[in-house]
Structures are given as structure tokens and as C-alpha cells.
Amino acid sequence: MKKTVVAAVIGSVVASASVIVSTSAIAAEVYSGDELAVNVYGNLRARYETTDNNVMGADSTFTGEGTEIGLGMTYFLANDMYVNGDVLTEVNIIPESGDGDNFGDSVFLKFGSVALGGNFGEVRIGRMSAVQDTLAGQYDISWEYAGTANIKNDWSATDRLTNGIQYKYDMSDLGLTFMAQYHTGQEYDGINLKNEVEIDQAFAGGVAWASDFGLGLSGTYTYSERTKTDVKYGGDDDTSWTLNATYDIDALSLAAMYSDYDFAGDKQTGVGAMARYDLPMGLGLYGIYDYVDYDTDNNKLDQYTIGADYWLNDSVVSYAEYADMSYDKQSSNGNTFQDDSAFTIGMRVYF
Numbered sequence: 001m002k003k004t005v006v007a008a009v010i011g012s013v014v015a016s017a018s019v020i021v022s023t024s025a026i027a028a029e030v031y032s033g034d035e036l037a038v039n040v041y042g043n044l045r046a047r048y049e050t051t052d053n054n055v056m057g058a059d060s061t062f063t064g065e066g067t068e069i070g071l072g073m074t075y076f077l078a079n080d081m082y083v084n085g086d087v088l089t090e091v092n093i094i095p096e097s098g099d100g101d102n103f104g105d106s107v108f109l110k111f112g113s114v115a116l117g118g119n120f121g122e123v124r125i126g127r128m129s130a131v132q133d134t135l136a137g138q139y140d141i142s143w144e145y146a147g148t149a150n151i152k153n154d155w156s157a158t159d160r161l162t163n164g165i166q167y168k169y170d171m172s173d174l175g176l177t178f179m180a181q182y183h184t185g186q187e188y189d190g191i192n193l194k195n196e197v198e199i200d201q202a203f204a205g206g207v208a209w210a211s212d213f214g215l216g217l218s219g220t221y222t223y224s225e226r227t228k229t230d231v232k233y234g235g236d237d238d239t240s241w242t243l244n245a246t247y248d249i250d251a252l253s254l255a256a257m258y259s260d261y262d263f264a265g266d267k268q269t270g271v272g273a274m275a276r277y278d279l280p281m282g283l284g285l286y287g288i289y290d291y292v293d294y295d296t297d298n299n300k301l302d303q304y305t306i307g308a309d310y311w312l313n314d315s316v317v318s319y320a321e322y323a324d325m326s327y328d329k330q331s332s333n334g335n336t337f338q339d340d341s342a343f344t345i346g347m348r349v350y351f
Contacts, residue, residue, distance in 0.1 A: 027039045027040075027041040027072075028040050028041065028351050034076070035075060035076055036073065036074070036075055036076070037073070037074045037076070038071075038072070038073050038074075039071075039072045039073075039074075040069075040070070040071055040072075040351070041070045041072065041350075041351065042067070042068040042069040042070050042088070042350075042351060043066075043067065043068055043348050043349060043350045043351070044064070044067050044093065044348065044349045044351075045064050045065070045066045045067045045093070045346065045347075045348050046062070046063075046064045046093070046094060046346060046347055047062070047063060047064075047144070047344050047345060047346025047347070048061070048062050048344065048345055048346065049061050049062075049063060049144075049342065049343070049344040050342065050343050050344075051340055051341065051342040051343075052339075052340050052341045052342070053338055053339065053340040054340070055325070055338045055339075055340035056145055056323060056325065056340045056341075056342040057144070057145075057342050057344070062094050063092060063094055064091075064092050064093035064094035065090075065092040065094075066090065066092075067090065067091050067092065067093045068088055068089065068090050068091075068110065069088070069089050069091070070086065070087060070088035070089070070111075071086070071087050072084065072085070072086040072087075073085045073086075077118075079118065079119075080118055080119055081116070081117065081118035081119075082116075082117050082118065083114070083115070083116055083117075084114065084115045084117065084124075085113075085114045085115075086111065086112070086113055086114075086115075087109070087111070087112045088109075088110045088111040088112070089107055089108065089109055089110060090107070090108055090110045091107040091108075109127060110127075110160070111126075111127050111128055111129065111160075112126050112127045113125060113126030113127060113128045113164075114126060120169075121167060121168055121169035121170070121178075122166075122167070122168045122169075123165070123166070123167055124164075124165075124166040124167075124168070125164065125165050125166070126163075126164065127160065127161065127162050127163070127164070128160070128161050128164050128166060129159075129160060129161075130152070130157055130158050130159055130160055130161055130164075130181065130204060130222070131179050131180075131181050131204040131205065131206040131220050131222060132150075132152060132158040132159070132204065132206070132220045132222055132240060132242060133152055133158065133159050133160065134179065134206070135177070135179060135206040135207075135208045135218045135219075135220050135244070136150060136206070136218060136219075136220045136242040136244050136257065136259070137150035137152075137242070137244065137257055137272070138216070138218070138244055138246045138255045138257070139244070139246075139255035139256055139257045139272040139273055139274040139288065140272065140274070140288065141253075141255070141274055141276055141286055141288070142286070142288055142305050142307060142321060142323075143307065143309065143319045143321055143344075143346065143348075144321055144323075144342075144344050144346075145303075145305050145321055145323035145342060145344075146272070146274070146288040146290055146303070146305040146323065147272070147290070148270070148272075148290040148292055148301065148303050148325070149257060149259060149270030149271055149272035149290045149291060149292055150242070150257060150259060150270065150272060151240070151259065151261055151268065151270060151292070154186070155186070155196070155197035155198075155199060155238075156197075156199075156202075156222065156224050156238040156240060156263060157181075157183045157199060157202035157204060157222055157224045157238075158204075158222050158240050161181060161183050161202075162183075162186050163183060163184040163185060163186060164181055164182065164183050164184070165181065165182045165184070166179065166180070166181045166182075167179070167180045167181075168180075174209075175209050175210040175211060175212070176207065176208070176209050177207065177208045177209075178206075178207050179204075179205065179206045179207075180204070180205045181202075181203070181204040181205070182201070182202070182203055182204075183199060183201060183202035183203075183204075183224065184201065185198075185199050185200050185201050185202075185227075186198060186199040197226055198226065198227040198228065199224050199225070199226065199227070200224075200225040200226060200227045201224070201225055202222065202223065202224030202225070203222070203223050203224075204220065204221065204222040204223070205220070205221055206218065206219060206220035206221070207219060214247050214248040214249050215245070215246070215247050216244075216245065216246040216247070217244065217245055217246075218242075218243075218244045219241070219242065219243050219244070220240075220241065220242045221239075221240070221241045222238075222239065222240045222241070223237065223238070223239050224237060224238045224239075225237045226238070226264060229264070230263075230264035230265060230266075232266075233263070233264050233265030233266045233296065234264070234265050235262070235263075235264030235265035235266075236264060237264065238261075238262065238263045238264060239261070239262045240259065240260070240261050240262075241259070241260055242257060242258065242259040242260075243257070243258045243259075244256070244257045245257075251277055251278045251279070251280075252275070252276070252277055253274075253275070253276040253277075253278075254273075254274070254275055254276075255272075255273065255274050256271075256272065256273045256274075257270070257271070257272040257273075258270070258271055259271075259272075265296065266294075266296045266297070267295040267296045268292060268293065268294050268295060268296075269292070269293040269295065270290070270291065270292045270293075271289075271290075271291040271292075272288070272289065272290050272291070273288070273289050274286060274287065274288040274289070275287055282310055282311040282312075283308065283309070283310050284308065284309045284310075284311075285307075285308050286306070286307055286308075286309075287304070287305070287306045288304070288305040288306075289302075289303070289304055289305075290302075290303040290304075290305070290325075291303075294337075297337075298329075299327055299328055299329050299337055300327065300328045301325060301326070301327050301337075302325070302326055303323060303324065303325040303326075304323065304324050305321065305322070305323040306321070306322055306323075307319060307320060307321035307322065308320055308321075315349060315350045315351060316347070316348070316349050316350070317347065317348050317350075318345075318346070318347045319345070319346060319347070319348075320343075320344070320345045321343070321344050321345075322341070322342070322343045323341065323342050323343075324340075324341040325339060325340055325341070326339045327339060
């Protein structure tokens with residue numbers, strides 16, 4: 001029972017780490033007693049990347065960004081209840097500057113939260129993964145480049161909640177999971193950050209269903225209010241909703257997503273799909289398609305991603321990936337709507 005609780009809690013906290021990696025592969029039990037369990041988890045990342053126009057990444061660069069180290073502590077209480085505390089930090093172990101003093105190379109707190117759980121579900125407060133990040137976008141199995149149609153941002157409360165309250169309830173016998181979140185706001189008082197969107201408050205909900213015959217379905221909805229009106233599009237709130245489907249049959253995996261967004265008047269629609277085939281020797285081959293219709297800006301994006309990964313064991317994976325993105329119309333400012341292609345080869349070690 002206790003091991004099941006700890007595995008479920010860690011799986012919930014790191015749900016967005018990878019749709020391929022199992023919970024058992026990314027958690028090491030440091031201490032286990034009748035009243036306390038301590039787990040360390042995370043991953044080390046290193047890869048080489050090259051791009052044509054530096055849009056999808058950096059050109060001719062080695063990087064270790066995205067490396068994560070987490071610590072989880074769970075206290076077991078009476079009546080099948082528990083209290084969990086979890087912290088996950090992210091760091092670039094191969095900083096581009098060579099000394100790690102750039103803003104992009106710094107260590108930052110990705111997640112940090114405490115929770116009370118039991119037969120009634122789980123209530124969590126703190127910094128955590130958003131509902132959309134947890135329950136949507138299963139088609140994005142890429143290691144680096146895909147997922148463009150699954151538009152997620154901290155400022156729209158669709159990627160990460162910096163000040164959140166969450167309720168989650170699992171009905172494992174029916175394969176159902178329910179989630180609801182409230183974001184208390186993210187404001188940069190006294191800090192002059194140009195073009196930074198401040199959240200007044202946000203609400204989100206989602207439901208996921210997993211069958212016993214390979215089919216999975218999920219849907220999410222997020223609404224957030226800004227502290228200021230957007231100067232370009234004229235709105236002051238953001239809405240996002242997604243519909244997702246997955247299907248696994250033997251070595252073949254399929255997934256698709258439909259999404260609709262309205263970012264303060266900037267309306268966008270996304271479609272994503274993937275197919276993956278796993279060979280017996282641990283080699284996986286996959287292809288992913290992303291489509292985004294920028295309705296307000298009268299533009300469209302097509303992105304194709306192909307890749308292969310090889311698992312040396314349950315915790316070590318190497319991969320190679322190529323992606324190409326193209327717009328109907330490229331912007332003249334050189335900053336938005338720019339075509340690009342990218343290639344990367346890398347390795348991750350999970351613990």
C-alpha cells in the first residue's frame with residue numbers, strides 16, 4: 001500500500017517529465033519506514049544540436065539544459081492518509097557560457113509543493129504542473145522538438161502554476177482521473193519585466209480515462225485573467241481547451257490532439273498526431289505532425305518531427321531527432337513566424 005502511494009505521488013508530480021519513462025525508472029528509494037518514505041528522482045541530460053535559423057534551438061551547441069533533480073518525502077498517517085512534500089529543480093549541466101553565469105544557465109525551482117491525500121483524493125498547494133501539462137498533449141512523445149500544437153505557457157496557466165491549489169481524484173477501478181486547479185495569481189510587483197504577462201487568477205479542470213484495451217481519452221479547460229489589457233489584441237483573459245486520444249496495440253502507439261486557444265484576442269487552433277513503433281531490441285521509431293492555425297494573424301504552421309531512440313536499460317536512453325517547421329507567411333521582423341529545421345542527438349539518464 002505504501003509503495004503504491006509513493007509511486008502514485010511521484011508519478012503525479014513528474015507527470016510531464018516524459019510520456020515514455022515509467023515511474024519506477026525515475027525514482028530511487030532512499031529511506032522507507034512505517035511512517036516515512038524518502039525518494040530521490042530526476043535525470044541527467046546531454047545533447048548536441050544544430051539548426052538552420054536558431055528558432056527551434058541553438059546552432060552547433062552542446063547543452064545539458066533540462067537536467068532535473070527532485071526530492072520527495074511522504075509521511076504515512078492513519079486511515080490510509082498521507083502528507084507529501086516534493087521539490088524539483090532544473091539546471092543546465094553544460095552551460096553555453098562555460099561558467100553557468102547566464103540567466104538561461106541558472107538553477108531554478110521547477111516544482112515545489114506539499115499535499116494531503118487519502119481515500120478522498122489529494123489536495124496539493126504550491127508550484128506544480130498545470131492541468132493541461134499533466135493530462136493533455138500525449139501525442140508529443142518527442143525528446144526535444146514536437147508539441148507545437150500543445151501551446152503551453154506559465155503566463156496562461158497551461159504549463160506550470162507558480163502559486164496553485166489543486167484537487168485530484170483517481171478512480172482506478174474505472175480508469176478515471178479528475179483534476180481541478182486554482183491559480184492565485186502571478187504578479188511581478190516592483191520588478192520591471194518588459195512584455196511580461198501577469199496573471200490575476202486562473203481556473204482549470206480536466207478528466208482522463210484509460211481503458212483496459214489500449215484506448216485513452218482526456219480533455220482539459222483553462223481560463224485565466226490578466227492584470228492588464230493586451231496592447232496588441234485588446235483582450236485581458238486567456239482560454240485554452242484540449243481533446244486528446246491515445247491507442248496502443250502491441251508495439252504500435254497512436255495519439256492525436258485537438259486544441260483551441262484565445263490569448264487575449266489572439267485566436268489559435270492546434271492539431272497534433274503521432275505514430276510510434278517499438279522494436280523488440282529496445283529501438284523505437286516515431287513520427288509526429290504539428291499544425292497550428294494562427295487565425296487572428298492569418299497564418300499557418302506545419303511541423304514534422306521524426307526520430308529514433310534506443311534504451312540501453314530501463315533508465316538510460318539515447319536518441320536522434322530531426323524536425324522541420326514552415327509557415328505560410330514569414331515575418332519580416334525576423335522574430336516571429338520564421339521557418340527552421342533542427343537536428344539533435346543526445347542521451348538521458350534517469351534515476
